[in-house]
Amino acid sequence: MHSILIPVDGSEHSTKAIKYAIKTISEGLSAKVYLINVQMPVMITVSEFPLYDYDQIEKAQALQAKSVLKRACKLLEEANIDVTKHYEIGPISRTIVEYAKANNCDNIIMGTRGMGAFGNLVMGSVANQVVHLAEVPVTLVK
Numbered sequence: 001m002h003s004i005l006i007p008v009d010g011s012e013h014s015t016k017a018i019k020y021a022i023k024t025i026s027e028g029l030s031a032k033v034y035l036i037n038v039q040m041p042v043m044i045t046v047s048e049f050p051l052y053d054y055d056q057i058e059k060a061q062a063l064q065a066k067s068v069l070k071r072a073c074k075l076l077e078e079a080n081i082d083v084t085k086h087y088e089i090g091p092i093s094r095t096i097v098e099y100a101k102a103n104n105c106d107n108i109i110m111g112t113r114g115m116g117a118f119g120n121l122v123m124g125s126v127a128n129q130v131v132h133l134a135e136v137p138v139t140l141v142k
Contacts, residue, residue: 002031005105007096007130009037010068013111017141018072021109022079034103035072037065037087038095061089093129105136112140 006021008014025031039061042054065087076083084103088095100108112127131138 002029002107003034003103003105004031005034005036005096005100005103005108006072007036007038007092007108007110007126008068008072010071011111013113013141014072015075015111017109017111018075020139020141022076022081024109025081026079031081033076033081033083034099034105035069035076035083035085036096036099037068037072037085038092039065039087039089040092041089058089062087092126093133096126096130097133097135100134100136107137107139108134109139109141112142 004021006014006017008018021031021033025033042057042061069085069087073083073085086099088099096108096110099105108130110127110130113125127138127140131140
């Protein structure tokens with residue numbers, strides 16, 4: 001059985017990646033699907049530390065991740081595709097790649113904003129970083 005990881009962030013682009021995976025699976029690919037949402041760590045300076053409650057920040061991030069995953073799971077469940085969902089807080093690209101490796105995923109399917117070569121060169125992108133870090137094929141969906 002094939003294992004596919006789909007990183008989701010609630011955007012139209014990640015929804016397109018899910019729909020692409022559904023289409024691929026409906027065409028006969030036997031696959032286990034993993035969804036991951038990665039929340040960026042909140043960075044604050046030491047002088048700001050007393051002003052913030054880390055527990056509250058992490059709870060808010062967990063709620064956001066669960067909401068994104070719930071919407072993404074709904075699409076897969078409507079297509080009768082079993083899904084395993086997970087969220088983490090960390091560097092997005094590296095966390096996606098590490099999760100794919102830890103779960104023996106054969107492929108990563110993810111959306112891209114389609115910034116083009118110049119945009120990626122100047123700003124970089126999660127998709128571009130995942131392509132370079134991953135040891136498995138990465139399918140980018142526009």
